[in-house]
Structure formats: C-alpha cells, structure tokens
Amino acid sequence: MTGVEQSRQAFGARLRELRKAAHLTGVQLAADAGWHSAKVSRIEHGKQTPSDSDLVEWCRLCGADLLLPDLRAALANIEALWQEWRRIAATGHAQQQRRRIELEARASTIRNYENAVVPGLLQTEPYARAVLETCIDFVGGIDDIDRAVAARIARQRILHHGTHRICILLAEQALYTTVGDNEVMTGQLERLIDLMPLPRLALGIIPRTADFLYTTTCFVMLDKRIAEVETISAGLSITQPRELAYYEKTWAALHRQARYGEVARAMITDALKLRLTQP
Numbered sequence: 001m002t003g004v005e006q007s008r009q010a011f012g013a014r015l016r017e018l019r020k021a022a023h024l025t026g027v028q029l030a031a032d033a034g035w036h037s038a039k040v041s042r043i044e045h046g047k048q049t050p051s052d053s054d055l056v057e058w059c060r061l062c063g064a065d066l067l068l069p070d071l072r073a074a075l076a077n078i079e080a081l082w083q084e085w086r087r088i089a090a091t092g093h094a095q096q097q098r099r100r101i102e103l104e105a106r107a108s109t110i111r112n113y114e115n116a117v118v119p120g121l122l123q124t125e126p127y128a129r130a131v132l133e134t135c136i137d138f139v140g141g142i143d144d145i146d147r148a149v150a151a152r153i154a155r156q157r158i159l160h161h162g163t164h165r166i167c168i169l170l171a172e173q174a175l176y177t178t179v180g181d182n183e184v185m186t187g188q189l190e191r192l193i194d195l196m197p198l199p200r201l202a203l204g205i206i207p208r209t210a211d212f213l214y215t216t217t218c219f220v221m222l223d224k225r226i227a228e229v230e231t232i233s234a235g236l237s238i239t240q241p242r243e244l245a246y247y248e249k250t251w252a253a254l255h256r257q258a259r260y261g262e263v264a265r266a267m268i269t270d271a272l273k274l275r276l277t278q279p
Helices: 003-021 026-033 039-044 052-061 065-081 085-091 093-105 125-139 145-159 182-195 241-257 261-276
Strands: 082-084 109-114 165-171 201-206 219-222 226-230 234-238
Touching: 003 039, 003 052, 003 065, 026 039, 026 052, 052 065, 093 125, 093 145, 109 241, 125 145, 125 182, 165 241, 182 201, 182 261, 201 241, 201 261, 219 241, 226 241, 234 241
Parallel strands: 109 165, 165 201
Antiparallel strands: 082 234, 109 219, 219 226, 226 234
16 A cells, blocks of 8 residues: 555545544435535545545534644645646646756755666756657647756756765666667767766666566655655655655665676667667
8 A cells, every 4th residue: 555545544534533523424424515425435435535625515514614724734745645747747847847856956865766768867958858758748738848858957967066975776778768869869878978977976777687576667765755756647756664665675676786887887888889880
C-alpha cells in the first residue's frame, strides 16, 4: 500500500468518525446528501476521494461545519502527493520544471536513477527539447516547450554552484535509446563525458547484463525525506518512512551494480563510437 492510499484511508476514517458522532448510518448520510448508497462507504475506505462539495455536505449533515477548513487542508495535502500529468499539463510543463528547481535547491543530496533516458540535470538543450516535445505530445496540455526547456536547463546550475552532492545511476540502455536523432545523441553522450570530472557529481552506469533486482521505475531521492517517482499517468511524491526504506534498499542494490570512473567512461565512449559510425 502506498502512502497516498494510507493517507486516503486515514482521511476516510476521520470522516467516518464524524458520521458516527452524528449518529448517522452510511445509508442515512448518503440518502440525506442525495448520493448513491455506496458512495459513503467508498469515501470512508479510501476508495474514492471526496470533492470539495462532498466535504461541505458531509460537514453540514454531521454538524461539523467548523471542521471544514481543516478537512479541506488535509485533502489538499493528500492530492499533492499524487499529481496527474493531465493536471500538470493544464498549467504548463515549465511550471513543473520550476517546481523541481525549488525541491532540488532544498536538498543537500540528490540521488537519481534513470532506466531509459539521461536525466534532466545532465541533458543538453537539444536532448531536453526532444524529451519534452515527446512528453507534451503524449500528455497534451499547454505547449510551452521553449519555457519548459529553459527551466530544465536552469535546473543544472546546481551542478556548478552550491554544496549539493549529486549521484546519478544510469542504466546502460539509456546510452543507446535514441532521443531526437543521431546528432542529438552524439552531443548528449559527449556531454556526459564532459560532466564526469565535476567534483559534486558521481555518475554510475549500470551494465545491461546486470542481474534483475526488482521491478524498478526511475526515481529521485532528495536527502532521506522524499522520493519522487514518475509513472505513465502521474508523478508520485513518497514521504512515508516505511516506503522510503524500500527506495533506500533499491538504491543500495543499484549502486553495487553500477560502474564508475574509467569503466563508466569506457561504456559511454563505446555508445558514442557507435553513434559516430552511423550516417
């Protein structure tokens, strides 16, 4: 169970206590509110997130109007943990990049695992543009590609300024996945080699022949307090210590598999040589 699910269940349990304190059954509350009879049960068990109007009606029927502001704030916190790309796209992709700048600025240690593409902190401008164009085309929403690219490149200031410690683990496959075209890939691979000497950056490459660990998606860990995970439909912020422990365990295992220094440089160089031989 994810932290989001736990939070929804805890919120539902809180609403259930309000209903019981008002001496109402779930059926009575649903009938008085004009809802389907199963709606109350779904909300109380965390299977359905109530809307703002649902909260207003719940508090009115339970005589708990004074609790409405607190309940609204609690619901907003839950929704902040799970951000649908559709909702993010509606406000523009540049805003999401600026949010990452703020999150990364507050972290002393940034750990990033990527299994398919080079992460934003290491991307060239043409590579970033190709990635974001694909994302905008897939998700839809506002086409703010120029602002989104500029914001993503602005994130890279922490590679050269501040006291951040940045460790990036990159699956070898990402060196070969074509983003943009051959020219874009050549420039990106050369960029990786150029960045490797930076004192605050540790770049590890996980061989394609590494053993299977567990079903692992890309993720970013900011210190030991939050893990940012991207799924196909949404971005998930994980803060529950019990869940974070799994990411720490996964990171440690991936770190052991990674190759660093001259071995990593040779792996990138091999991928670059392949690109240079292609027309």
